[in-house]
Amino acid sequence: xxxxxxxxxxxxxxxxxxxxxxxxxxxxxxxxxxxxxxxxxxxxxxxxxxxxxxxxxxxxxxxxxxxxxxxxxxxxxxxxxxxxxxxx
Amino acid sequence: xxxxxxxxxxxxxxxxxxxxxxxxxxxxxxxxxxxxxxxxxxxxxxxxxxxxxxxxxxxxxxxxxxxxxxxxxxxxxxxxxxxxxxxxxxxxxxxxxxxxxxxxxxxxxxxxxxxxxxxxxxxxxxxxxxxxxxxxxxxxxxxxxxxxxxxxxxxxx
Numbered sequence: 001x002x003x004x005x006x007x008x009x010x011x012x013x014x015x016x017x018x019x020x021x022x023x024x025x026x027x028x029x030x031x032x033x034x035x036x037x038x039x040x041x042x043x044x045x046x047x048x049x050x051x052x053x054x055x056x057x058x059x060x061x062x063x064x065x066x067x068x069x070x071x072x073x074x075x076x077x078x079x080x081x082x083x084x085x086x087x088x
Numbered sequence: 089x090x091x092x093x094x095x096x097x098x099x100x101x102x103x104x105x106x107x108x109x110x111x112x113x114x115x116x117x118x119x120x121x122x123x124x125x126x127x128x129x130x131x132x133x134x135x136x137x138x139x140x141x142x143x144x145x146x147x148x149x150x151x152x153x154x155x156x157x158x159x160x161x162x163x164x165x166x167x168x169x170x171x172x173x174x175x176x177x178x179x180x181x182x183x184x185x186x187x188x189x190x191x192x193x194x195x196x197x198x199x200x201x202x203x204x205x206x207x208x209x210x211x212x213x214x215x216x217x218x219x220x221x222x223x224x225x226x227x228x229x230x231x232x233x234x235x236x237x238x239x240x241x242x243x244x245x
Contacts, residue, residue, distance in 0.1 A: 032121070038119070039118040045173075045192075047170065047192075049170065054184060055184050058169050060166060061137060061160075063144060065137065069158065081095070081104070083092050084110050084172035084176045085109070086143075086174065087147045
């Protein structure tokens with residue numbers, strides 16, 4: 001292996017290590033890096049909605065587990081603050 | 089969620105609110121956080137709608153969460169439409185358009201930005217800092233919020 005390619009390999013390894021350390025810091029621990037890459041990244045999307053876009057509709061299930069309603073049913077007379085989240 | 093509850097208490101006379109429960113962010117069978125164990129918030133990722141509804145109801149009961157609440161169905165339709173996971177806030181105006189688009193959580197989840205939007209329209213509600221709970225102090229210009237909720241407790245998650 002030429003000296004050039006050795007430097008390339010070392011640089012790439014250093015970048016990967018720096019990325020791993022950075023993600024470990026962001027996620028909390030090296031174990032959390034796996035969780036972030038395996039479970040979080042595939043579900044995180046910036047989306048295409050912008051201010052001024054028509055708000056998309058979606059059918060929502062009520063807390064009784066049976067009734068349904070649509071987001072757009074609640075967007076007529078006043079602004080609707082729409083909060084998405086989960087328990088954990 | 090404490091910030092959102094406070095915003096709801098401050099502006100529920102002017103705006104409608106809807107919380108939509110989407111797929112879990114840190115379930116026991118995926119990327120569980122130490123804080124989930126510490127807080128005793130341990131759930132597997134729901135595989136059925138019934139499981140999602142059950143967890144959503146647990147959340148409501150545990151924190152006496154006052155906002156109107158719904159559950160995204162198992163097709164994740166709302167989540168996909170709004171790129172909502174793991175947490176995100178939007179404000180839709182009366183014409184049905186996006187008036188505020190919050191950043192993707194957790195790092196860019198900033199309820200205070202939604203508060204600013206509401207404050208610009210209806211007037212700011214100032215609070216005294218009191219630990220993690222806030223209490224209304226005064227209503228400034230504009231229509232203002234409801235100033236009679238000083239005794240209400242705000243769940244903090």
